[in-house]
Amino acid sequence: MILYGISTCDTCKKALKALKEAGHDPQFRDVRATPLSAAEITAIVQEFGDRAINKASPTYRSFNPFLRESEPEVQIAEQPTVMKRPVIEHEGRWTIAWDAAAQQVWLG
Template identity: 50%
Template sequence: MRFIGLKTCDTCRKALKALEAAGYDVQVTDVRADGLTDAEIEQIVEKFPAKAINKASTTWRGLSDAEKESDPKGLLRAHPTLMKRPVLIGDEWTIGWDKATQAKWLGA
């Protein structure tokens, strides 16, 4: 399983710990340390058009109104930590760590 997140994110740490405890072999990509390729950004925005950007983040609040209106792909290229986290890639793709995502990967 591929895990795209942020090592300093509490939600990512909880998700990673739970996935490893469930027996997943997790390959982690840290968006700050490792960055995202253009192809990864394209796929994330294509699969999660309304959810790709975390509009509750400190980074988002620091953007100008003009920046907030710009293309999500460009925003993620300039500010990879704006990505809603984590993105999990296995037999399918999920974003975030809500109850539905946890049920999908960890079972009921």
Template identity: 65%
Template sequence: MILYGIPTCDTCKKALKALQSAGREVTFRDIRAEPLSDAEIADIVTQFGDRAVNKQSTTYRSFSDFLRESEAEAQIKAQPTVMKRPVIRDGDTWHLGWDGAVQDALL
């Protein structure tokens, strides 16, 4: 299982801690320190579409009009931290965020 996020994200920290406490083997992928490849961005956007972009974030709000009107893939490529977090890949199954449904599926 891979958890994509940033170490300063409280939601990522909660998800990682809960998954490890449940005995799940999790690899944390810091998307700042180890940027996503084009293929990984494409996979995430294919799975979640525009939902992969956190449009409530200050990062998104700081985008130029041109970038705001761009595809989600271009937005994440330009600024990876605009990605909604965490993104969790469990084998072939993908999860976005850390809500009750994701927790029920993984814990």
């Protein structure tokens, strides 16, 4: 199980803690410290489309018009923190955010 996020994100911290308490052994992947590969970005965007971008984030709002109109792959490659977090993947199953639906998938 991989949890993609950033170390300063409170939601990522909550998800990581809950997953551990539920008996999972998540690997935390700080996308700021270790940028995503092109293949990882592609996999995330294929799974979630433009939902992978947090359009309410200050990072997104600071984009210039060209970058704002770019494809999600370009936006994440340019600024990984624009990705909605956390993204969790385990054995081909994906969730994005730490909402009730994601908690149901991973915590039961």
